[in-house]
Amino acid sequence: MTTIRPSTLIPLLLLAALAVLPFAAESYYTAFFARVLIYAVAASALNLALGMGGMVSLGHALFLGLGMYSVALPAHFGIDDGWLQLALCVAACGLVGLVTGAISLRTSGIAFIMITLAFAQMGYFLVVSLKQFGGDDGLPIAGASRFFGLELASAEAVYGAAFCLLLALTAWVARLRVSPFGMTLRAGRQNARRVASVGLALPRYQLAAYVLSAVLCGLAGMLLANLNAYASPSSMSWMVSGELIVMVVLGGMGSVFGPLLGALAFLGIEELLKGLTEHWMAIFGLLILAVALLGKSGIAGLLARLDARVPARRSPRLAEGRA
Amino acid sequence: MSAGARPPEGGAPSPGEVVAQRPEGRTMNTLLHTEGLTKRYGALVVTDAVSLDIREGELHAIIGPNGAGKTTLINQLSGELAADAGRVRFAGEDLSATGIAARARRGLLRSYQITSVFDEFTVRENAALAARGARRHAFAFWRGLLQDAAAVAAADAAIAATGLAARAQVIAADLGYGERRQLELAMALAAGPRFLLLDEPMAGMSAQESAAVVELLRGLKRKYTLLLVEHDMDAVFALADRISVLVYGRLLVTGTPDEIRNDPEVRAIYLGDEELHQ
Numbered sequence: 205m206t207t208i209r210p211s212t213l214i215p216l217l218l219l220a221a222l223a224v225l226p227f228a229a230e231s232y233y234t235a236f237f238a239r240v241l242i243y244a245v246a247a248s249a250l251n252l253a254l255g256m257g258g259m260v261s262l263g264h265a266l267f268l269g270l271g272m273y274s275v276a277l278p279a280h281f282g283i284d285d286g287w288l289q290l291a292l293c294v295a296a297c298g299l300v301g302l303v304t305g306a307i308s309l310r311t312s313g314i315a316f317i318m319i320t321l322a323f324a325q326m327g328y329f330l331v332v333s334l335k336q337f338g339g340d341d342g343l344p345i346a347g348a349s350r351f352f353g354l355e356l357a358s359a360e361a362v363y364g365a366a367f368c369l370l371l372a373l374t375a376w377v378a379r380l381r382v383s384p385f386g387m388t389l390r391a392g393r394q395n396a397r398r399v400a401s402v403g404l405a406l407p408r409y410q411l412a413a414y415v416l417s418a419v420l421c422g423l424a425g426m427l428l429a430n431l432n433a434y435a436s437p438s439s440m441s442w443m444v445s446g447e448l449i450v451m452v453v454l455g456g457m458g459s460v461f462g463p464l465l466g467a468l469a470f471l472g473i474e475e476l477l478k479g480l481t482e483h484w485m486a487i488f489g490l491l492i493l494a495v496a497l498l499g500k501s502g503i504a505g506l507l508a509r510l511d512a513r514v515p516a517r518r519s520p521r522l523a524e525g526r527a
Numbered sequence: 528m529s530a531g532a533r534p535p536e537g538g539a540p541s542p543g544e545v546v547a548q549r550p551e552g553r554t555m556n557t558l559l560h561t562e563g564l565t566k567r568y569g570a571l572v573v574t575d576a577v578s579l580d581i582r583e584g585e586l587h588a589i590i591g592p593n594g595a596g597k598t599t600l601i602n603q604l605s606g607e608l609a610a611d612a613g614r615v616r617f618a619g620e621d622l623s624a625t626g627i628a629a630r631a632r633r634g635l636l637r638s639y640q641i642t643s644v645f646d647e648f649t650v651r652e653n654a655a656l657a658a659r660g661a662r663r664h665a666f667a668f669w670r671g672l673l674q675d676a677a678a679v680a681a682a683d684a685a686i687a688a689t690g691l692a693a694r695a696q697v698i699a700a701d702l703g704y705g706e707r708r709q710l711e712l713a714m715a716l717a718a719g720p721r722f723l724l725l726d727e728p729m730a731g732m733s734a735q736e737s738a739a740v741v742e743l744l745r746g747l748k749r750k751y752t753l754l755l756v757e758h759d760m761d762a763v764f765a766l767a768d769r770i771s772v773l774v775y776g777r778l779l780v781t782g783t784p785d786e787i788r789n790d791p792e793v794r795a796i797y798l799g800d801e802e803l804h805q
Contacts, residue, residue, distance in 0.1 A: 376668075376669075379668075379669050379670075379671070380668055380669075382671045382672060382673065383667055383668055383669060383670060383671055383672060384656075384659050384663075384665035384666075384667040384670075384672045384675065385665050385666060385667055385668050386668075387648070387652065387656050387665070387672045388656070388660075388665040390645075390647065390648075391645045391648070391656055394645045394646060394647055394648075395643050395644075395645060397607070397643065398639075398643045398644070398645065399660070400607075400626070400627045400628045400631075401605065401607070401627055401628075401631055401636070401637055401639075402631060402636075402656060402657040402660035402661065402714065402718060403628050403629075403631035403632040403657075403660035403661040403718060404628055404656075404660040404664075404665055405626070405628040405629075406628075409665060409666075412666070
């Protein structure tokens with residue numbers, strides 16, 4: 205093993221702190237950080253499509269919403285079996301992801317952004333129009349999801365589930381980035397034409413990543429529904445899709461810890477500014493502007509620059525770590 | 528995968544393949560065959576009914592003045608561009624309607640005139656991805672690409688063959704121009720090709736770098752079937768077994784370097800080109 209560099213060490217310390225947080229903090233903070241973890245999962249999901257694959261989806265709130273309603277709709281009919289809700293969520297997000305992805309991936313660039321946005325808006329207005337399920341007002345969830353003995357009723361329980369999911373997802377993404385699948389996606393973002401000429405049919409890999417991303421985003425939606433005890437169409441609005449993109453870009457596109465860093469920074473700054481002034485959005489806008497100027501590498505990129513300052517042994521493996 | 532489609536050495540050729548006897552008594556199959564290949568952009572005919580035979584194991588060069596449609600022809604052979612009319616047969620199989628990725632998996636590989644390597648990856652990762660793509664699917668979500676022993680072995684062999692062994696760990700973006708051209712070649716080689724389409728592998732290289740590539744291609748000759756598009760006439764006449772001349776999308780003549788050098792029509796086209804008049 206090589207020495208751990210700051211860009212890895214700092215996020216790991218952050219994860220360690222998050223692991224003990226519910227045992228030390230008040231319930232309010234546990235709920236807040238549970239939301240951070242859930243958005244970090246959603247951003248990780250988007251990171252697969254956007255960060256690795258270069259697919260700028262402005263419609264991932266659709267999958268967040270599908271996940272939420274996978275909990276809320278069965279709960280509305282008195283079904284609180286978490287496994288059933290999970291199966292529903294995976295099926296719904298998988299199917300919708302497959303269909304919308306297959307259509308969206310016929311385009312690229314701006315057209316891809318627009319078409320994913322259009323699909324998400326269709327989902328949004330569909331939910332709004334379903335008056336029997338709350339429509340605009342959303343759908344309260346009376347009974348939380350039950351997984352065997354575990355009930356996702358308290359903020360602590362949701363926190364625990366979100367933390368475990370994020371941890372597993374982050375560990376997997378670290379492997380995925382350098383796996384043949386991840387390398388193919390990343391290669392496609394750099395030069396799609398070249399991927400085909402080495403024998404890999406890129407659209408298939410992109411579609412698989414898109415579907416995977418949709419399903420994982422749905423899981424975040426399930427957790428969010430349980431945390432809020434509520435599913436609302438506002439979580440499916442294009443603003444949420446945009447926020448997820450900002451989190452991914454803020455954290456560092458395609459990086460392993462980027463989504464966590466981005467979600468934490470985004471929601472943390474929002475929370476702090478809200479406490480300062482009611483015109484917090486004006487300041488927040490400027491901050492987002494600053495991040496956009498930071499470029500693609502985001503916070504993870506800043507940490508990586510720290511690595512270069514630390515006079516660690518400069519082994520040839522450094523090059524592999526960067527890639 | 529591609530090896531499976533290869534006809535046995537000296538065995539019966541697949542139907543439809545042109546067979547000639549070499550002095551050694553080995554069969555000399557046509558590996559790639561085009562028939563009436565045509566590509567138009569509006570009224571402009573860029574590829575005009577090109578019928579070409581590339582024999583297994585030969586180094587076949589395509590020359591022609593600028594705008595003759597050489598790269599367009601290569602793009603149709605590699606499958607990147609669909610022809611408007613005509614057929615492409617490769618190893619006895621009609622690939623006219625087959626896309627570039629599927630052709631690559633059959634061993635029909637290409638390199639690009641404008642270097643297109645994956646800038647964020649190391650040299651080894653670039654070559655390993657090319658090696659993996661030609662051999663197996665990439666639906667693997669856990670084990671690293673560099674843990675795929677077969678792909679890495681092929682990649683390292685290709686990197687060594689192109690003289691990049693010392694640079695294997697370097698990010699492609701940090702390579703010099705000549706090195707990037709070498710990597711371009713290494714990626715094609717790592718895929719384990721039967722047939723290599725080389726689109727101006729020496730474009731923009733210094734005389735020294737070009738000489739190195741000529742030596743490299745000499746080494747590749749006979750191991751692979753090569754189609755070389757190149758402006759460097761010294762290199763073409765030194766390396767090619769046969770040369771085809773393309774003018775305004777039409778195939779003017781195909782012959783040995785001597786035949787081409789002495790062809791009055793070719794001389795007329797290249798009038799003023801000192802290198803052909805030697």
